[in-house]
Amino acid sequence: MPITADYIRIADEITADIRANKLKPDDKLPSITQLAAKYKVSPSTVKQVYVRLEALRVIWRHQGKGVFVNDPKLWMREP
Template identity: 90%
Template sequence: MPITPDYIRIADEIVADVRAGKLKPGEKLPSITQLAAKYNVSPSTVKQVYVRLEALRVIWRHQGKGIFVNDPRLWMREP
């Protein structure tokens, strides 16, 4: 059975938290350093997480301010 890379597993967990309402639109996400410590992974892994989530339009970055949850209506499809 293939092992899911950490960056995909963490990104999927964040998406699940947004879908479940644990993370709200506009909510600021932890810094790269904070998220790396939380999941016990390297900062480069967290950078991959955020690149993936940004590509999926789950998050958006505001230079100098942080990384924020995007409105799910912009990226979430109806089941």
Template identity: 65%
Template sequence: MRDVPDYWRIADDVIADVKSKKLRPGDRLPSIADTRATYDVSHGTVQMAYARLEALRVIRRQQGKGVFVTDPKTWMREP
């Protein structure tokens, strides 16, 4: 298996959780500190993962409230 950057792996895990419905629209993602501890990565790596997810419209950030899953209908293509 080819190595992928940690931030890509984190983003892929979130996307997989949304697709499998472990995460649903409106669910709050763990804090950066919690995600950092789960994956044993730096703060910047989690920020990059969340930035990637935001660019893909998988999540939305709300200042002072957290990071939330968006409706997959807005970003996920049907097979």
């Protein structure tokens, strides 16, 4: 069984939470420090998570305010 990198696994979990409506558009995500503690990974791993999710348009960042869930209509494809 192939090993998935932590940052991909965490990004997939956040995306799954959005798809399941556990996270809604404009919900604020935890800080890098909080998410690192939750998943027991380094802050640099969480930075990779946020870079990946931002590139996929799943999240958006507001300098000094935080990281927020983007509207799924902007990035989610129909199955």
